[in-house]
Amino acid sequence: MDAVTASLEVSGLAFAYPDGHQALFGVDFAIARGERVALLGPNGAGKTTLVLHLNGILTGGTGSVRVAGLPVGRQHMAEIRRRVGIVFQDPDDQLFMPTVREDVAFGPAAAGLKGPELEERVDRALERVGMAEFKDRPPHHLSFGQRRRVAVATVLAMEPEILVLDEPSSNLDPASRRELADILRSLEVTVLMVTHDLPYALELCPRSLILSEGVIAADGPTGELLSDEELMRAHRLELPFGFDPRSVTMGA
Amino acid sequence: MHVPDGFINAPTSAATGVIAAGAVAVSLRGARRELDERTAPLAGLVAAFIFAVQMLNFPVAAGTSGHLLGGALAAILVGPFTGVLCVSVVLLMQGILFADGGLTALGVNITNMAIVTTVVAYALFRGLVKVLPRTRRSVTVASFVAALVSVPAAALAFTLMYAIGGTTDVSIGKVATAMVGVHLLIGIGEAVITALTVGAVIAVRPDLVYGARGLTRKLKLRVNGELVDAPGAEPEPAPVAARTSHRKVWAAGLVTSLVLAGFVSFYASADPDGLEKVATDHGIDKKAEEHSAADSPLADYGVKDVDDARLSGGWRASSVWVSRSSRAPACSGPCAAAVRTTRPRRRPRARRARPAPRASDMGAGHAHKLYRHGHSPVHALPPHTKLAAVFAFVVVVVSTPREAMWAFGLYAVLLAVVAYLARVPAGFLLRRLLIEVPFVAFAVLMPFVAEGERVDVLGMSLSVNGLWGAWNVLAKGTLGVAASVLLAATTELRELLLGLQRLKLPPLLVQIASFMIRYGDVITDEMRRMRIARESRGFEARGVKHWGVLAKSAGALFIRSYERGERVHLAMVSRGYSGAMPVIDEVTASRAQWSYALALPLSALAVCLVGWTL
Ligand SMILES: Nc1ncnc2c1ncn2[C@@H]1O[C@H](COP(=O)(O)OP(=O)(O)OP(=O)(O)O)[C@@H](O)[C@H]1O
Ligand SMILES: [Mg+2]
Numbered sequence: 001m002d003a004v005t006a007s008l009e010v011s012g013l014a015f016a017y018p019d020g021h022q023a024l025f026g027v028d029f030a031i032a033r034g035e036r037v038a039l040l041g042p043n044g045a046g047k048t049t050l051v052l053h054l055n056g057i058l059t060g061g062t063g064s065v066r067v068a069g070l071p072v073g074r075q076h077m078a079e080i081r082r083r084v085g086i087v088f089q090d091p092d093d094q095l096f097m098p099t100v101r102e103d104v105a106f107g108p109a110a111a112g113l114k115g116p117e118l119e120e121r122v123d124r125a126l127e128r129v130g131m132a133e134f135k136d137r138p139p140h141h142l143s144f145g146q147r148r149r150v151a152v153a154t155v156l157a158m159e160p161e162i163l164v165l166d167e168p169s170s171n172l173d174p175a176s177r178r179e180l181a182d183i184l185r186s187l188e189v190t191v192l193m194v195t196h197d198l199p200y201a202l203e204l205c206p207r208s209l210i211l212s213e214g215v216i217a218a219d220g221p222t223g224e225l226l227s228d229e230e231l232m233r234a235h236r237l238e239l240p241f242g243f244d245p246r247s248v249t250m251g252a
Numbered sequence: 253m254h255v256p257d258g259f260i261n262a263p264t265s266a267a268t269g270v271i272a273a274g275a276v277a278v279s280l281r282g283a284r285r286e287l288d289e290r291t292a293p294l295a296g297l298v299a300a301f302i303f304a305v306q307m308l309n310f311p312v313a314a315g316t317s318g319h320l321l322g323g324a325l326a327a328i329l330v331g332p333f334t335g336v337l338c339v340s341v342v343l344l345m346q347g348i349l350f351a352d353g354g355l356t357a358l359g360v361n362i363t364n365m366a367i368v369t370t371v372v373a374y375a376l377f378r379g380l381v382k383v384l385p386r387t388r389r390s391v392t393v394a395s396f397v398a399a400l401v402s403v404p405a406a407a408l409a410f411t412l413m414y415a416i417g418g419t420t421d422v423s424i425g426k427v428a429t430a431m432v433g434v435h436l437l438i439g440i441g442e443a444v445i446t447a448l449t450v451g452a453v454i455a456v457r458p459d460l461v462y463g464a465r466g467l468t469r470k471l472k473l474r475v476n477g478e479l480v481d482a483p484g485a486e487p488e489p490a491p492v493a494a495r496t497s498h499r500k501v502w503a504a505g506l507v508t509s510l511v512l513a514g515f516v517s518f519y520a521s522a523d524p525d526g527l528e529k530v531a532t533d534h535g536i537d538k539k540a541e542e543h544s545a546a547d548s549p550l551a552d553y554g555v556k557d558v559d560d561a562r563l564s565g566g567w568r569a570s571s572v573w574v575s576r577s578s579r580a581p582a583c584s585g586p587c588a589a590a591v592r593t594t595r596p597r598r599r600p601r602a603r604r605a606r607p608a609p610r611a612s613d614m615g616a617g618h619a620h621k622l623y624r625h626g627h628s629p630v631h632a633l634p635p636h637t638k639l640a641a642v643f644a645f646v647v648v649v650v651s652t653p654r655e656a657m658w659a660f661g662l663y664a665v666l667l668a669v670v671a672y673l674a675r676v677p678a679g680f681l682l683r684r685l686l687i688e689v690p691f692v693a694f695a696v697l698m699p700f701v702a703e704g705e706r707v708d709v710l711g712m713s714l715s716v717n718g719l720w721g722a723w724n725v726l727a728k729g730t731l732g733v734a735a736s737v738l739l740a741a742t743t744e745l746r747e748l749l750l751g752l753q754r755l756k757l758p759p760l761l762v763q764i765a766s767f768m769i770r771y772g773d774v775i776t777d778e779m780r781r782m783r784i785a786r787e788s789r790g791f792e793a794r795g796v797k798h799w800g801v802l803a804k805s806a807g808a809l810f811i812r813s814y815e816r817g818e819r820v821h822l823a824m825v826s827r828g829y830s831g832a833m834p835v836i837d838e839v840t841a842s843r844a845q846w847s848y849a850l851a852l853p854l855s856a857l858a859v860c861l862v863g864w865t866l
Contacts, residue, residue, distance in 0.1 A: 018459045057822040078830065086826050092774055093819040096293070098746045098766060102836045107827035109834030118836075138746075140774065158827060 006030040007068055007162055007190040013053060014214075015061030023049040024061065025214035033068075036184070036191040038201035038222060041211035042236035047194045048089055050211060051166050054192070055084040067162065082111065085160030089167050089194075091147035095139035100131065100150050103139060107158040125157035126150075128183055130176075144171045152180065162190040169197045198226055198239055202248060210235050223248070254346065254353030255360050255410075258728025262356070262651045264417020269359030275367045276340050280760055282333030289831035290821045291334075292760060296767020297817030298330050299338040300775045303768065304813075305806055306342075308779065320806070323369025323406070324377075324399035325446045329453065329810060331462040332374040339366035341764045348639075348748060350622065351684070351736035354729065355646045360413055368409040373402035377463050391464045392451045399446035403439035407431040419654070419724050422702050444796075445803055452807025460814055622684065622740035629848070630674035630742045634841035635751025637849035642739045644853035648860045649731045654724040656863035660731065666855055667734050674742045684737040685730060695722035745769060750839045763833055767820070775813055782809065 008031040016022040023046040031037050041047050052058040053065050056072040065072040067080050088094045097103035104122045113121060126132045129149040139147055148171060155163065163184070169177045177197075181204055184191055195201050201208055202222050210218040210225065212235040218225055225231060226245040232238065239245065260268070283291050302322040326335035340362050346352040353361045377398035384390035411431050415424045454461050630638075645663075652659050671681055702718025743751070749769070753762045782805050786792075793802050821829075841849075 019457060052822070055826055057826065078828065081826055081828055084826075088819070088823060090819070093816060094823045096767065096770060096820045096823060097836075098749070098770060105836050106824070106829075106834060109836055110828035110830070138770075140770070154827065 006066070007033040007035070008054065008192065009066040010050075010053070010063070012063035013050070013061060013065065014063055015049060015053065015058060017049075023214055024053075026063065027211070027214070027216055029209055029216050029219060031190060031192060033190055034188065035207060036193070036205045038205035038208040039192060039194045039211055040196075040198070040201060040208055040225075040235075040237060041217075045211045045235075046214045047211050048166055051086060051164055051192075051194060054162075054164055055081050055086060057086075082158070083161040085155035085158050085163050087151050087155050087163070087165045087168055091144070091151040092140070094151040094154060095147060097139070099136055099138055100126070100142075101135045103150065104154050104157045107154060111158070121157050125153040128156055129153045130179065145173060145176055148172060149176065149180075152183070156183075156187075160189065162192070163187065164192045164194075166194045167196065168193060169195060169200050198237065198245075199243055199248075202226060202245055210237070212236075254343070255357040255364075256725070256729035257354030257356050257646055257650050257732030258725050259354070259357060259419065260360050260413055261417040261419055262647070264413055265356045265359055265650065267359075267417075268363045268413060269356075272340070272359040272362035272367065275336060276362070276761070277758070279333040279336040279340070280758055283331075283337050284760070286331055286333060289825075289829070290818070292763035292833070293767055293821040293824065294330075294814065294817040295334050295337050295341070296764045297771055297775070297813045297820065298326065298334065298810075299341045299764060299768040300771045301810055301813035302326055302338050303342050303345075303772055304775045304779050304809065307776070308802065308806055308809075320445055320449075321365065321369060321403065321406075321442060323365060324373035324395070324402040324442065325449060327370040327374040327402075328377050328395050328398065328446070328450055328463040329461055330814075332370055334462075335370040335374065336366050337761075337764060339370060341761065341768055344761075345765055345768060348736070348752075349740055349745065351733045351740060354650075354732045355643055355736060356650045356732070360410075364406045364410050364413075368406045369402040372405040373398040374463070376401055381463060388451075388454055388458070388464075391454055391461065392447045394463075395450040396443045396447035398443075400436075400439045400443035403442050404432045404435040407435035419721055422698075422718075422721075426701075444799060445806070448800055448803030449806045449810070452804045453810055456807070457811050457814075460811065622737060623744055624676060624680070624741045626675055626742070628674045628742070630670060630738075633742075633849050634754075634839045634845055635743050635747040636754035636839060637841045637846050638739055638743055639748070639751045639755060641849040641852050642735045644850070645735050645856050646732050648853055648856040649735075650728055652728075652860045652863050654720055654727070656866065657723075657727075659859050659863040660727040662859045663731050663856055664734075666852060666859075667731065667738065670738055670852060674738065676738060676741050680741070681734060681737060684741075685733055695726045698722040698725070747839070750837060754839050759833065767817075771813075771816065771820075774816070775809065778812055779805070779809055 010030070011028050013024050013027040014022070015024040027046075027050060039047055039050070049058065053061075053072070054067070056065075056077050059073075067076075067083055070076045070080060072080055095103050097106055101122055104125050105118055108118055108121045122135075123132065126135060129152050131146065131149050131153060134142060134146065134150070139150060142150065148168065152165075152168065165184075168180055172180060177200065181200070184193075184204060191205070193201070193205060205222055208218075208220065208222040208225050209216055210231070217235055218228075218231055223245050226237075226239065283295060287294055302325075305320050305322055305325070308320065323335065323339055326338050329335075330338065343353060343361050343366060344358065347355055347358055347361070377394045380394035380397055381390060384394060408428065408431070411424065411428045414422075414427055418427075450461060450463075454464060458464060645666075649660075649663055652663075668678075671678065698721045699714040699718035700712075702715035702721055704715055704717040706713045706715050707719075708714075740748075749762055749766050752765070753759065786801070786805070791798075791801060793799075
C-alpha cells in the first residue's frame, strides 16, 4: 500500500505498561482512506492498547504511528485528535459531563463551535444514534446500551476522518446493533473496528486484521480469514454456533 | 467530625477561611504544576475515591468500627497539593450538598481536615522516606507514622482554633489533652489502614504512589527477542519536596515535637480519672439509627449499603465522644468521627434488607437526595443568587449575639417563609435537621463541663456560660443546617455547580467537584461490587485481623479510581481538551432575581443589627 495515501499507518509498534507488562511486540499495518477494517483477536491480545496509540494517548514505546502522513507525537497532537475519533470500550470513561447534551457538545465546543451551530451539531449526532430525547439526562442514569450510543454520538459530533471503535456492538440489542451498522456504513470515513463479534465484522468490514499476543498474526479479506479454521483456532477465535462465513453474501 | 456553624466565632471562622482559601489557591497551582491538564479529571476521581473510602468501614471489635479520614492517604498517594485539593473539594461538596459542616465553618473544616492532616503527613512522610533505607517497607513504615501523627495534629489545630475563637469557656488544657489523646488513639487506626492501603497500591502500581517516586525501576521492552530500554513518556517531574535539603532536619523536628506532644498529653490524660469513652448518648444514637433505616437525612450520601451498610446512617450519628470523667469536655474534634461505636450484633439483617430503591445515587447528575423536584419561585431562582443568599444569611446568623434569643426566633421564621415559598414541607425539613444530632449531644454536655459561674437546675450544678454556649451552638448550627438544606432541596446538582462557577470559584475547583460528583457513584458502586465479590467468596470482615483484606480493597479502589481518571482524561483529550473546559452553559440572573434572593439575608441583617443595638 502506498504510504502517502494511507489513512493510518503503524510500524514496529511495541509498548509496555508502567507495571512492566508488555502488551505490544511490534505491530505493523496500514489502512487506506475510506477502508473499513475489523481488528480481531482474543482477550488480552492488545487491541485496546493498540487503539490507544492511534491518537497518541499512549506513547513511550518504540515504533511509529502515522495518521494521514502525520507522525503521532507532540507537535501534531491537536490535529491528530481532531481527525481520529475513538469510541472507547467503557462508555463510562467516555461520558464525563453532567448531561448527555453537554457531553456530546464537549468536543465541538473545544474545537470552538458555539451557539446554534453547536446545538445543531449536538442534535444531529444524537439523532443519528436515536438518543435525541435523552439530551438532558445525566449519562449514568442511562442503560449500558444507551450509554454506548451516546458515546458514539460524542465522537460523531466531532466529524472525524478516522473512526476507531473499541467493541461497539457489545451490550447492544440486535436492533441497535443493526442501526449502528447502518450508521457506520453511511459514513464516508475510514473505520477501524475492534470486535469479538465476528459476523458483525464480516457484515461491515471487507478486510480484517488479527492481533494475537501483541503482533499482527493475519491480514486479509474478512471472509477468507474467518473461513480459515486453522488460523481461527490458533488465535482463539470462534464463530457462533451454526454460522458459516462462506454461505454469507456480503452487501458491504 | 464536621464543625457546624456557630461553633467557632465569626472572626476566627473568617480568618481560617482566608487561610483555607490561600492554601487551596496554592494547591491549585501546585497540582497544575504536577498534573498539568490532567488535574481536573485526576483530582476529581481521587476526590471521589476519598469520598468513598471515608465510607469504607473497618471493624475494630465488638461492633465498633472506624473509617479513614484520608488526608494522610491522599497526601502520600497523590502528593500534598492534589491531596489538599481533593479533601477540600470533598468537604466543600459535603457542606453544600449535604449540609454536613457549616458553610461559615468551611474554613475551619478545610484547615483542619484538608490542610493540617495533609501537610503534616506529607512532611513527615518525605522526611522519613529520605532517612530510611530505600525500600518499599520503608514507604509503609513512613506512611504509618505520617498518618499516625496527622490525626492528633489536626486535633491540635482544632484546639488552637477553639482557644482563639471557641464560643464557650472550656479549659483549653483539657480540650487539648482530651482531643490529642483520643485522636492519637484514632490515629493508630488511621495509621494501620493508611499503611496497609499504601502497601497494597505500591505492590501493584508503584508508579502511582506519589510519595515513593524514584523507587521505581526503568522499563524494559522486548522487541524481536531483545530487551531495550523504553524511551518512556515525558519524565515525571521530581517531587517538589525532594529538592529542599533542609527537609530532613525540619521533618525530624516536626516528628519529635508532635510525637512528644501526643504522648505527653496521652499520658497526662491517662491519670486515675482516665479517659472514658462516652459513646453518644444512647437515646440519641438510637433515634438516628432507626431513622436511617427508614428515610434518613443521613442516608443522603446514598451509599448503597457500602461495606457494612451502616454508613449512611451510622457514620456521623454515633461518633465516639471522649471526656475525662470529671468535667472535661467531650471533644467533637475535627476527627472524632473517625471511630464510631455501634451496638454490637444489631447490624446485619435488618440493615441489609433496607429497601433497594435507596440505591439511587449519591447525587451524581440531576438527583441528589436532598433535592426535591418542584417549580416554586425558589426553585426558579438562579443558583448563584441562592448560594450567595444562603451564605450571607449564615454569616449574619453566626454574627448575631447569642443573648438576642428573639433574633434567632425571627431567623427561624424567615427560613420558614422560604420553606413555605419553596413548598418544602416542614416534616421534610425537620427530618433533614437530624443531621445535627452529634452536636445536640455536644451541646448537652457543655453546661456540665464549662467553667465559670454555676447555677442549680433541677438539682444539677450547671455552668451559666456552658448553657449559653449550648444554646449558641444549637441555635446557630440548626439555622445553618436548615438554610443549607433549603438550598440543596431547591437546587439541582448541576445548577449548584453552575452557580459556584458563576460565583467565580476557580474553574479548576468547579471541574474537580463536577468530576467528583459524576464519578462518585461509579466508584461507590465499584466498592460495593468488591464487597459483594468478597462476601460471595465467604469473607466477612469482623475485626482488626481483617484490615489487610479491606485495605487491599481500598488500594485496589484507589488504583481503579486513578486509572479511570486517566482514562477520562484520555477521552477528554481525544475530543480536543487542552486544559480549559469549554463553557457550554452559563447562568445569569436579573436584578429582580437578585433582589428576591437577597431579601433573605437582608432581612436577617436588619434583625442582627437590632440585636446588637438592643
Ligand atoms: N493499564 C494496564 N496496565 C498493565 N497492563 C495492562 C493495562 N491495560 C491492559 N494491560 C494488559 O495488556 C494486555 C493487553 O490488554 P488490552 O486491553 O489491550 O487487551 P484487549 O485485546 O483489548 O482485550 P479485550 O478483548 O479483553 O478487550 C493484557 O494482557 C492486559 O492485561
Ligand atoms: Mg479491549
